[in-house]
Amino acid sequence: MPKERGQKVVASNRKARHDYHLEDVFEAGLVLTGTEVKSLRAGRASLIDGFGSIEGGEAWLENVHIPEYTQGTWNNHNTRRRRKMLLNRDEIDKLAGKIKESGYTLVPLSIYFKDGRAKVEIALGRGKKDYDKRQSLKEAQDKREVARAVATKGKEW
Numbered sequence: 001m002p003k004e005r006g007q008k009v010v011a012s013n014r015k016a017r018h019d020y021h022l023e024d025v026f027e028a029g030l031v032l033t034g035t036e037v038k039s040l041r042a043g044r045a046s047l048i049d050g051f052g053s054i055e056g057g058e059a060w061l062e063n064v065h066i067p068e069y070t071q072g073t074w075n076n077h078n079t080r081r082r083r084k085m086l087l088n089r090d091e092i093d094k095l096a097g098k099i100k101e102s103g104y105t106l107v108p109l110s111i112y113f114k115d116g117r118a119k120v121e122i123a124l125g126r127g128k129k130d131y132d133k134r135q136s137l138k139e140a141q142d143k144r145e146v147a148r149a150v151a152t153k154g155k156e157w
Contacts, residue, residue, distance in 0.1 A: 004116035011045035012110040018133060020107055020125030026095070028059065029086035030111075030118045033077045035069040040118060042069075045111050052085065052106025052122050054096040059085040061120060064108060085120060098124050 016022070032040070039045070050064035061083045068076045087095075098104050109121040128136070 013047040
């Protein structure tokens with residue numbers, strides 16, 4: 001059987017970019033059981049309430065929902081169990097130092113397969129206030145209006 005190549009996104013957390021100011025983005029491997037991998041390959045996962053933590057010098061992905069594999073037996077996995085993330089020691093130390101500062105959290109952005117291995121993209125983020133969210137929406141709306149005006153101006157010529 002040929003080896004898998006490329007990247008296949010399973011789940012993404014689009015709301016994270018709306019709710020957090022993202023600073024550093026990391027790619028981490030995931031330690032999964034067999035039925036979790038099969039469920040992910042079927043394209044089923046949810047990052048809605050997920051977050052990351054550092055405990056005992058190890059990185060953990062918590063509260064991410066990977067539903068049970070439908071053809072699984074009594075040996076199926078727990079849907080919201082803690083999953084270990086595989087990061088370098090330097091990355092873990094950097095994240096641990098930042099998380100100790102107030103307001104920072106680890107936010108999962110996406111789960112995907114890269115060359116056949118399950119990966120998670122996590123970011124170090126600081127929560128946005130309501131006025132920050134309104135400002136971001138206003139800027140995006142202004143950009144769309146400018147792009148629309150340029151496009152219609154170009155058609156008139």
